Amino acid sequence: MAEPKQVIVPTGTGQADALLLSCIDYRLPGKIARYMEGRGLDANYDHVILAGASLGVTNTVFPHWGQSFRDHLDLAIKLHNIRRVIILDHRECGSYRVIFGTNLSGDEETAQHARELHRLAREIHDAYPSLEVEKLLMALDGSVETVE
Amino acid sequence: MHDHSCCDSISLPSSRRRFLTLAGLGGGAALLGLAPRVAHADGNVDSVVLSCMDYRLMDDVGVYMNGRGLKDNYDHLILAGASLGAVTNKYPHWGQAFFEHLGLAIQLHNVHRVIVIDHRDCGAYRVIFGKDTKGEEEKKLHATQLHKLAKLINQKQPKLAVETYLMELDGKVNAV
Numbered sequence A: 001m002a003e004p005k006q007v008i009v010p011t012g013t014g015q016a017d018a019l020l021l022s023c024i025d026y027r028l029p030g031k032i033a034r035y036m037e038g039r040g041l042d043a044n045y046d047h048v049i050l051a052g053a054s055l056g057v058t059n060t061v062f063p064h065w066g067q068s069f070r071d072h073l074d075l076a077i078k079l080h081n082i083r084r085v086i087i088l089d090h091r092e093c094g095s096y097r098v099i100f101g102t103n104l105s106g107d108e109e110t111a112q113h114a115r116e117l118h119r120l121a122r123e124i125h126d127a128y129p130s131l132e133v134e135k136l137l138m139a140l141d142g143s144v145e146t147v148e
Numbered sequence B: 001m002h003d004h005s006c007c008d009s010i011s012l013p014s015s016r017r018r019f020l021t022l023a024g025l026g027g028g029a030a031l032l033g034l035a036p037r038v039a040h041a042d043g044n045v046d047s048v049v050l051s052c053m054d055y056r057l058m059d060d061v062g063v064y065m066n067g068r069g070l071k072d073n074y075d076h077l078i079l080a081g082a083s084l085g086a087v088t089n090k091y092p093h094w095g096q097a098f099f100e101h102l103g104l105a106i107q108l109h110n111v112h113r114v115i116v117i118d119h120r121d122c123g124a125y126r127v128i129f130g131k132d133t134k135g136e137e138e139k140k141l142h143a144t145q146l147h148k149l150a151k152l153i154n155q156k157q158p159k160l161a162v163e164t165y166l167m168e169l170d171g172k173v174n175a176v
Helices: A029-038 A054-058 A063-080 A094-100 A106-127 B005-009 B014-025 B058-067 B083-087 B092-109 B123-129 B135-156
Strands: A018-022 A045-049 A084-090 A132-138 A144-146 B047-051 B074-078 B113-119 B161-167 B173-175
Touching (some): A018 A054, A029 A132, A029 B058, A045 A063, A054 A063, A054 A084, A054 A094, B047 B058, B047 B083, B074 B092, B123 B135
Parallel strands (some): A018 A084, B047 B074
């Protein structure tokens, strides 16, 4: 079946609270699902995954990833009328280590994530001022802190 | 260390080769969660899972993978439409992003299979094809995209096993 040139965007296909952006890391899917369930958002969020989460979008090494995120955000708004974006980075992230060539922990690691989280949050805010954006950092035990 | 056919197959520019080289130089620290203190210290992860972004199925994908005994043993990629997201011409960045992630998962975690999970009533299929299909017609449309992606993966990564599935909205999964 060929793809048509004119794309029909259906409406009324449901509503979700949020779009979640998280990392590919195999240690995290269960913890992320439990975190979202604990917030009462089970089956109420679209999910997109890129290595590094925020850094997956903001890095210049893999430019296709950022455009993929922007496309998915646009679709989540059009299809499911999401009202917020939850960006969930995590500690001990290999993508951060490799792209920055550093291996940080503690406050330095938090500050490094904060820069990318804020950078992406600003971009989202500029493009979609009405969307709420949450900037979160998960530890490997599944605990989550807000990054200000 | 495996050969670098994965890297060659996705034609990494020099900046990306540096990315992977750095990963190789990382020793105990590596990319995408390959940490020395976790279960997969040798870097072996069973699979890459590609599924859709749809909010109705997030928990079902996790339940399905856990039921197969693959909890914490798969790198999870998500693209709207799952297989269609990776092969569509409408969003060419997505396919590139998919194969870059797949290449990294092979390089760093030695994944040996790809599990692609489409689902019924998929908004991405409706958006991209401009058509709302049901029943057998819907299944055939998914089968076409699933097989297209499986063939592409097989061409780029012939050592990988590829499994293709269609999930019902109640979470049941059927091989396609």
